[in-house]
Amino acid sequence: MRIAVIGGDGTGPEVVAEGLKSLTAVSKKLSFDYVLKNFDISGDRYLASGGDPNKQSIPVIDDDEIAELRTFDAIYLGAVGHPKIAPGILEKGVLLRLRFELDQYINLRPVRLYPNVPTPLKDKTSKDIDFIVVRENTEGIYTGMGGVQYKGTPQEVSTQVNCTTRFGAERAIRYAFDLTRRRNSPRRMLTLVHKTNVLTFAGDTWFRAFHEIGQRDYPEIKRDYNHVDACCMWMIKNPEFYDVIVTDNIFGDIITDLAAMIQGGLGVAAGGNINPRGVSMYEPMGGSAPKYTGQNVINPVAAINAMSMLLSETGNQKSDKKLIDAGNRIEQAVMSVIAKMQSQNAGKMGYATTQIGDMVAEAIKKA
Ligand code: IPM
Numbered sequence: 001m002r003i004a005v006i007g008g009d010g011t012g013p014e015v016v017a018e019g020l021k022s023l024t025a026v027s028k029k030l031s032f033d034y035v036l037k038n039f040d041i042s043g044d045r046y047l048a049s050g051g052d053p054n055k056q057s058i059p060v061i062d063d064d065e066i067a068e069l070r071t072f073d074a075i076y077l078g079a080v081g082h083p084k085i086a087p088g089i090l091e092k093g094v095l096l097r098l099r100f101e102l103d104q105y106i107n108l109r110p111v112r113l114y115p116n117v118p119t120p121l122k123d124k125t126s127k128d129i130d131f132i133v134v135r136e137n138t139e140g141i142y143t144g145m146g147g148v149q150y151k152g153t154p155q156e157v158s159t160q161v162n163c164t165t166r167f168g169a170e171r172a173i174r175y176a177f178d179l180t181r182r183r184n185s186p187r188r189m190l191t192l193v194h195k196t197n198v199l200t201f202a203g204d205t206w207f208r209a210f211h212e213i214g215q216r217d218y219p220e221i222k223r224d225y226n227h228v229d230a231c232c233m234w235m236i237k238n239p240e241f242y243d244v245i246v247t248d249n250i251f252g253d254i255i256t257d258l259a260a261m262i263q264g265g266l267g268v269a270a271g272g273n274i275n276p277r278g279v280s281m282y283e284p285m286g287g288s289a290p291k292y293t294g295q296n297v298i299n300p301v302a303a304i305n306a307m308s309m310l311l312s313e314t315g316n317q318k319s320d321k322k323l324i325d326a327g328n329r330i331e332q333a334v335m336s337v338i339a340k341m342q343s344q345n346a347g348k349m350g351y352a353t354t355q356i357g358d359m360v361a362e363a364i365k366k367a
């Protein structure tokens with residue numbers, strides 16, 4: 001297995017280093033080989049190469065880097081975001097570019113509250129919070145279609161197009177039905193989240209695709225629908241209600257931040273940008289956290305969980321049982337270490353970043 005590593009900005013390289021400790025430990029345990037290659041793709045490099053911090057002036061990733069990244073089995077990403085670079089440049093230049101060019105059309109976000117992790121939801125425990133969000137990752141308002149006219153005048157007009165295709169909705173929906181089948185939870189339910197009462201064109205494309213595909217190809221899976229605003233209410237009031245959620249790009253972006261909070265915050269939440277037949281990229285949900293950079297206080301659990309996902313999902317894609325097992329072992333080890341942590345917040349964990357990474361690796365070794 002060949003893994004491309006992009007530490008990225010801020011605390012990204014620190015947390016990635018901890019995730020790699022788990023990879024080393026589990027590969028020894030199960031005796032499999034892997035090759036890593038580091039890519040220096042970051043805001044610092046952009047600035048050092050003469051990039052304009054206020055508007056994109058040079059590519060943040062080179063075309064030949066993209067070509068090379070296509071040859072890996074998976075990408076492990078730390079964080080994107082630099083305090084000296086205007087918002088949008090790195091997000092579009094790194095994250096969105098990779099998602100689009102590598103056609104990572106699924107953003108997969110498991111939402112699981114591990115035992116001993118506090119949730120802000122009163123009276124909810126780990127048995128109540130265990131669902132997964134499948135976010136469409138290449139369309140919607142993320143395509144950049146639209147524009148601005150008469151900028152800077154009182155007549156300024158801007159549009160941001162919600163580009164929705166049957167093809168894009170359908171492949172996300174199929175992925176989500178397959179995943180619901182694979183999870184095989186007692187609920188066996190897929191919830192479509194959209195806003196069909198207002199987005200009567202795009203919402204309708206999703207709604208019809210969802211029911212047609214479900215009825216024809218996944219009749220045993222219960223189909224459920226929530227408007228996105230109602231989903232935010234239910235996720236707080238009755239998170240135990242959800243099994244798998246499938247949704248459009250921007251709605252998925254928003255509800256997964258809400259979901260990250262109920263599972264204990266950005267210190268633990270991980271996600272995958274998945275192309276089921278291509279190169280997928282796994283990352284902790286948190287950003288580059290400039291104020292914690294270089295202090296050995298950031299929580300690496302999310303990045304370690306991202307490594308666990310990388311292995312399990314790559315295993316699923318390649319039908320490789322050993323890799324699936326490797327991912328599960330990292331998750332088990334994380335759970336055992338979480339039980340010893342004082343908090344999941346940076347600087348309050350009771351341990352340094354590097355200690356948490358060592359403890360997880362040790363737990364893998366001993367298991
Ligand atoms: C995420 C992030 C990105 C998104 C940003 C950084 C472009 O918020 O992965 O959820 O909006 O998709």
Ligand code: MN
Nearest residue numbers: 253254256257
């Ligand atoms: Mn987001």
